[in-house]
Amino acid sequence: MSLLEIRDLKIYYRTPRGPVKAVDGVSFDVREGEVFGIAGESGCGKSTLVHSLILRKPPMFHAGGEAIFKGKDLMKLSEEEARKIRYTELSIIPQYAMNALNPTKKIKDIVWDLAREHGYEDRSEVEGLLRERLAMVKLSPKVADMYPVELSGGMRQRATMVVSTLLNPDLLIADEVTSALDVTTQRVVIELLHHFMEEGIVKSIIFVTHDLALLDKIADRTMILYAGKVAEIAPTEEMISSPAHPYTKLLLESLPKIGVRYKETKLNGIPGYPISLLNPPKGCRFYTRCPYVMDRCREEEPPLVEVGDDHYAACHLLGGENQ
Amino acid sequence: MGFRRYLAQKTAVYAITFLFAVTINWLLPRLMPGNPIEAMIESNLNLGPGEKEILIRFYEDLYGLNEPLWRQFVNFWVRLFHGDLGYSLLYKAPVWDLIRHSLPYDIVILLPAIALSWIVGNWLGAIAGKNRRYDRWMMPLFYFLASMPYFWFAMLLVYFIGVKLGWLPYQGAYDPSLVPGLNWEFIKSFLSHWILPFLSLFVVMIGSWAIGMRNMIIYELEADYVRYLEALGASEKLMTKHAYRNAILPQVTGLALQLGLMVAGAIATEIVFNYPGIGILLMNAALSQDYFLLQGAFLMVVISVLAANFIIDIVYAFIDPRVRASYTEG
Structure with a gap:
């Protein structure tokens, strides 16, 4: 069962030199009960993609496609409808989770302000739930009565995770939540997200990261984005054991390995830089950096084809003649 | 601890x-x-x-x-x-008596001017910070107000409203033919003398409060915690409420300092309107080297500025948990 169906979604940024096509015709599903990983390098559109589901503020705008969430197209909701869905059904743990809570308000006041906006009437019930959840993430229930400034960075991170999931959203977006953390805290975060799923607090999670090694630990399926397009979607284990797209292969090879020293062996990287999204080439977006580039790649955009069970990739090497 | x-x-x-x-x-x-x-x-x-x-x-x-x-x-x-500030060489009177008689005139002008301009300035500044369309023409206006010298605007008021139109008196604190007392005639005279000096300070002060508030609101509305509230479906009203609460904190400091300086009077304004406050006292004392009067008047300024700072340090520990957290940690 799909909780979220994205069909040919296009999210652009308006600039004086024309639209920047940050997300350009992306399609995927997020199924109920799964952790869906989205990976890619900086500027590939992964953050734009997930943020557009929640809030599109100028210069970001919706240029086409649909995002069907529980039967409703998120791109067509009125402002008030969209506001009501946020938090109660669709929530986010932001990249800046450590600084996401207003420093001059008690955590219970922040939560109550938000819950009231979503029609909750019983303050003690909301606060009771907050204390319960804080205890669940191994924070003292007293944290509810504290100001965010009185907590350490790691505690604030966990408190934000509790706040974001308090109203049991169906879909939780975790946007680069582990990027700024040390590995110990990363593990805590991953375990908590896993716990939220097990307890049925959230039905599905979209986990956005640039760290492929981390996705291996948490994501059931993973999507690799490159320059605003889908490169590959596959169950995570299969993606790592047998990547189909040249970009995925190169990404996996470029993961730093213990015991390899930069002085002796150069780190494996992908030569070149991502293309400009202001005026992308009409062919495959990866051809400028691809070691297997063919003439066809420059002219024709490769379609997403099924290369294995539940495994899709977009590359001319994998066949997929024009349907 | x-x-x-x-x-x-x-x-x-x-x-x-x-x-x-x-x-x-x-x-x-x-x-x-x-x-x-x-x-x-x-x-x-x-x-x-x-x-x-x-x-x-x-x-x-x-x-x-x-x-x-x-x-x-x-x-x-x-x-x-012993509470003895000395004896004024110029006025031939105890310094404390001089200050005691001048201070009320300053307070009735400056306290409402500072407090009301603070409220109005913060309100206008918040509107400008939130709404770009207003901001476009309000900001130049704020800058114009804030950069007007007090005496210049006071002179404009005297010339146009006092002299040309003759609507309001512009000399002294009350009609010199009246004896101060709690009667209707005196109060009426006092209030009509009060309006112009009050206005001259009030209008100019609005500018700087509004500029400060506008910048703080813009800064706070861009802060991560507001983006987070928005992502979790907070209404515009709630976001503004949270941002306003944090934006007003530095303004509270500014208010306290202004109130502390109130005792120094408003020299330029008092001179233009010939208003018998501490400002005039201070100027005359400086011009005639009246040690004791100068000392006494400055002492009052020192005490009230320090007191205002002290109070705000304490109040801040209550209204801003960040300040409280910093001293309980360190």
């Missing part, structure tokens, strides 16, 4: 600051060139050749100015703790 230590630490710092400020305040007039006693006697007429020296000695004895500087310093502190 915590608050008690914070309080003790702040008290000590303010006590030391007070000692230094008062000492400098005592020393500075004595470093000014010229001799105030001689200046005072010059103006008296027809003195014989020996009489002037006798008079000078008499006055120096009277004011204790012939003693060595350190003695004068000790005497000053002793008198200060």
Whole structure:
């Protein structure tokens, strides 16, 4: 069962030199009960993609496609409808989770302000739930009565995770939540997200990261984005054991390995830089950096084809003649 | 630990600051060139050749100015703790009485001007910070208001409203033919004299409060916690509420400092309107080297500025948990 169906979604940024096509015709599903990983390098559109589901503020705008969430197209909701869905059904743990809570308000006041906006009437019930959840993430229930400034960075991170999931959203977006953390805290975060799923607090999670090694630990399926397009979607284990797209292969090879020293062996990287999204080439977006580039790649955009069970990739090497 | 230590630490710092400020305040007039006693006697007429020296000695004895500087310093502190600020050479009256009679005039003008301009300025600034369309024409207006000199705007008011239109009086604090008292006629006269000096301060002050608030609101609305509230479906009203609460904190500091400086009067305004406040007192004291009056008036300024700062340090610990957290940690 799909909780979220994205069909040919296009999210652009308006600039004086024309639209920047940050997300350009992306399609995927997020199924109920799964952790869906989205990976890619900086500027590939992964953050734009997930943020557009929640809030599109100028210069970001919706240029086409649909995002069907529980039967409703998120791109067509009125402002008030969209506001009501946020938090109660669709929530986010932001990249800046450590600084996401207003420093001059008690955590219970922040939560109550938000819950009231979503029609909750019983303050003690909301606060009771907050204390319960804080205890669940191994924070003292007293944290509810504290100001965010009185907590350490790691505690604030966990408190934000509790706040974001308090109203049991169906879909939780975790946007680069582990990027700024040390590995110990990363593990805590991953375990908590896993716990939220097990307890049925959230039905599905979209986990956005640039760290492929981390996705291996948490994501059931993973999507690799490159320059605003889908490169590959596959169950995570299969993606790592047998990547189909040249970009995925190169990404996996470029993961730093213990015991390899930069002085002796150069780190494996992908030569070149991502293309400009202001005026992308009409062919495959990866051809400028691809070691297997063919003439066809420059002219024709490769379609997403099924290369294995539940495994899709977009590359001319994998066949997929024009349907 | 915590608050008690914070309080003790702040008290000590303010006590030391007070000692230094008062000492400098005592020393500075004595470093000014010229001799105030001689200046005072010059103006008296027809003195014989020996009489002037006798008079000078008499006055120096009277004011204790012939003693060595350190003695004068000790005497000053002793008198200060007895509530004696000295005797004004210029007005021939105790300094404390002079200040006591002038201060109410300052307060009735400055307190409402500062408080109301703070409220109106914050309100206008918040609107400008939130709405780009208003901002486009309100900001230049704020800058214009804030950069107007007080005396210049006061003179415009005097010229146009006072002289040309003749709507309101612009000289003194009340009609000089009336005896101050609690009767309707006097109150009416006092209020009509009050409007122009009040306006001249109120309007100019709005500008700087509004600029400060506008910048703080823009900064706070861009902050991560507001973006988070928005992502979790907060209404516009809730986001503004959270941002406003944080944006107003620095403005509270500004308000406290302004209120502390209130005791210094508004010299330019008082001169333009010939309003009998501390400002005029201070100016006359400086012009005629009236040590004791200068000292006394500045002492009041020092005390009230320090008191305002001290109070705001304490209040801040209650209204801003960040400040509280920083002293309980450290």
